[in-house]
Amino acid sequence: MASGYILNRGALTLGIHCQRVCRSVTVTQVREKKRWMRAYTYLMAKKLKLEGPPPPKPRSQHPNWDYHAEVQAFSTRLHENFSLQLLKTAFINPCYLQAEQARRQGLGVDSELTALDLKNNIKLSAKGADFTKSFLIDWCRASFPSLPSDGVQSIVGHLSSSAVVTNVARNLGIEDLTMSEVFPVPDDVLHSTFMAVIGALLESSGAERTGFFLRDFLVTQLIGKDLFDMWTVVNPMGLLMKELSKRNIVLPEPRLIRSAGASTVLPLYFVALYSDKKLLAQGPGETIVAAEEEAARVALRKLYGYTENRRPFDFSPQQQHEQPLIQSVSSS
Template identity: 85%
Template sequence: MKAYTYLMAKKLKLEGPPPPKPRSQQPHWDYHAEVQAFSIRLHENISLDLLKTAFVNPCYLQMEQERRQALGVDAEATPLALKDNIQLSKNGEGFTKNFLSDWCRASFPSLPSEGVESVVEHLTTSAVVAHVARNLGIEDLTMNAECPVPDDVLYSTFMAVIGALQESSGAERTGFFLRDFLATQLIGKDLFDIWTVVNPMGLLVEELTKRNVPPPEPRLIRAAGASTVLPLFFVGLYSDKKLLAQGPGETLVAAEEEAARVALRKLYGYTENRRPFDFSPPQQHQQPLIQSVSSN
C-alpha cells in the first residue's frame, strides 16, 4: 500500500490533477430531483418546464447534435427534444436591469443618472452575476459544453432563471429575488470604486450649483511629516463658512480630491454610516418599492 500510494502521488505530481468533471457525470446524481429541489431550496415557485429550459444553453444543444451525428443517429427520426434558454435570458436580463435601476433610484434618490448606470452596470457584470450563480448552485445544473462553466455562460443561465421566475411568479416576486441576491452585492462597496469620477471637485461644484449653495473653498486643516517621505495632509472644504467635508492625502491635490469625494458621498446619501438597506420580508416591506417593482 505504501508503494502504491507513493506511485500515485508521483503520477499526480507529473501529470497534474485530472480534468474537472461536471456534476452530472459523477455518481449519485438525479437531474430531475435536483431541478425540483433548486426552486424549493430558494423558496420560489418556478415552473419545472421553464426551469429546465433555463438551464439548457445553445452550446450544449450543438454539442449533443454533433455527438448524435457521430453515433449515426438520424436527427429527423429522433429529434432532440430540448429548447435553449436564449429567449428566457433576454427577458430576464431586461427585467433585471430595469428593476435594479428603479431600486437604485428609490434607495439613492440624490444619485445622478451616471451613478445609477454605474451601479447597475457593476451589479450586472459577468463576474458579480457568476459569483451569485455559483453560490446558488446554478453551476451544477447548467447544461453546457465546457467544464468548468465560463462566467458568460453562468451569466446567461442566471438571467434565464430570472426570466423563468418572472413568467412563473410575476414581477413582484422576481424583484424581491433580485433585491435579496444581487442588490446585496453592494454591501461593503464604496461608491467611487464602482463609479469612476475623473474630476470629483468639478462634479461637487456642479452639484452645489444645482442646490444654490456657494462653491466649496479648500483649506489646509492640518499636516504631518511634510518634509518626510510619508507626508500626510488634511484638507477641508468650506461653503458659506460651514465645513462640508474633509479628507486625507499624501499631497494637497490628493487630499482635496478625497475631501470632494467625501462631500459627494454625503450629498448622494452613500456614506458608510448610512441607513442599512431594507431587506425585510415582502409582507413587511414598504409599499412604494412594491409599487415600483409592480410597475415593471
C-alpha cells in the same frame, strides 16, 4: 463443606485451562499500512506531479444524480414557485444542444433520430436581462434620488456585471444544473443562465416575486461597497462644484487643516472643504491635491446619500411591513 470444595476445584481447573490456552496464542505485530502502500503512494504522487490534477467533472457525471429531483430541490431551496418546465428550459444553453447534436451524429445515428426536442434559454435570458436592468435602475433611483444618471448606470452596471452575477450564480448552485458544452461553465454562459432563471421566475411568479429575488441576491452585493469603487469620477472637485451650483450653494473653499511627515517618505495631509464658513467634508491624502480630491469625494457621498453611516437597506420580507398595519386595523 463439600459444595465449597467443589467450587474451589472448578475454579482451579478453569485457571489451569486458561493458562494453557494463553500459552498457545502467539502475538504478532501488525503494521498500520501495508508494505506495498509506500511504493504505491510514491508512484501516485509522482504521476500527479507529472500529469497534473484530473479535469473537473460536472455533478451530473457523479453517481446518485437525479436531474429532475435536483431542479425541483433548487426551486424549493430558494422558496420560489418556479414552473419546472420553464426552469429546466432556463438551464439549457445553445452550446449544449449543438455539442449534443454533433456527438450523436458522430456516433453514426440517423439524423432524424438524433434530433433533440429541447428548447434553449435564449428568449428567457433576454427577458430576464431586460427585467433585471429595469428593476435595478428603478431601485437605485428610489433608494438614491440625488444620485445622477451616470452614478445610477455605474451601480446597475456593477450589479449586472459578469463577475457579480457569476459569483451569485455559483453560490446558488446554478452551475451544477447548467447544461453547457464545457465544464467548468464559462462566465458568459453562466451569466446568461442566471438571466434565464430570472426570466423563468418572471413568467412563473410575476414581477413582484422576481423583484424580491433580485433584491435579496443581487442588490445585497452593494453591502460594504463604496460608491466610487463602482463609479469612476476623474474630476471629483469639478463634479462637486457642479452639484453645489445646482443646489444654489456657495462653491467650496479648500483649506489645509493638518499635516504630518511632510519631509518624510510617507507624508500625510488633511484638507477640509468649507462653504460659506461651514464645513462640508475633509479627507486625507499623500499630497495636498489627493487630499482635496478625497475631501470632494466625501462631500459627494454626503450629497448623494451614499455615506458609510447611512441607514441600512431594508431587506425584510413584505409581510413584516404589513403586520403593524393589520394589527392597528384589528385593534381599532
